[in-house]
Amino acid sequence: MSADADTALSIDEFTQILRESAGEDDGVDLTGDVADVPFTELGYDSLALLEVAGRITRDYGVVLPDEDLDGVDTPRAFVELVNSTLATAG
Incomplete structure (x- = not known):
């Protein structure tokens, strides 16, 4: 799936990307x-x-620096980071 720079990422799209x-x-x-369930409870670590x-960078054209991922511990927080980055990039 490819998205325009002004396309927001939804929780459902995020969980699909997470699975894939x-x-x-x-x-x-x-x-x-699962929007507010910590990644550790979902079985995902920082490598995941x-x-x-990386997948979001390829699909959405938005770069998420590693340091920006620090403290992102739930799907909702990850989606909000992506969407705020998309908003500032657009």
């Missing part, structure tokens, strides 16, 4: 409301998030 980039733990259901950031 980093897999899905057998004990975790990403179809529910770097994979996702």
Whole structure:
């Protein structure tokens, strides 16, 4: 999927990218409301998030520096970071 610079990323799109980039733990259901569930509880570590950031860079044309990912610990926080970066890039 490719997106314009002014296209916002949704939680659903993010969880799909998360699944495709980093897999899905057998004990975790990403179809529910996971927006505020910490990545550690979802079974994802910082390496998985770097994979996702790379995929978002390719799909959305937005660069997420590693230091910007520090403190991003939930899907909602990650999506908000992407969307604020898209807004300033556009």
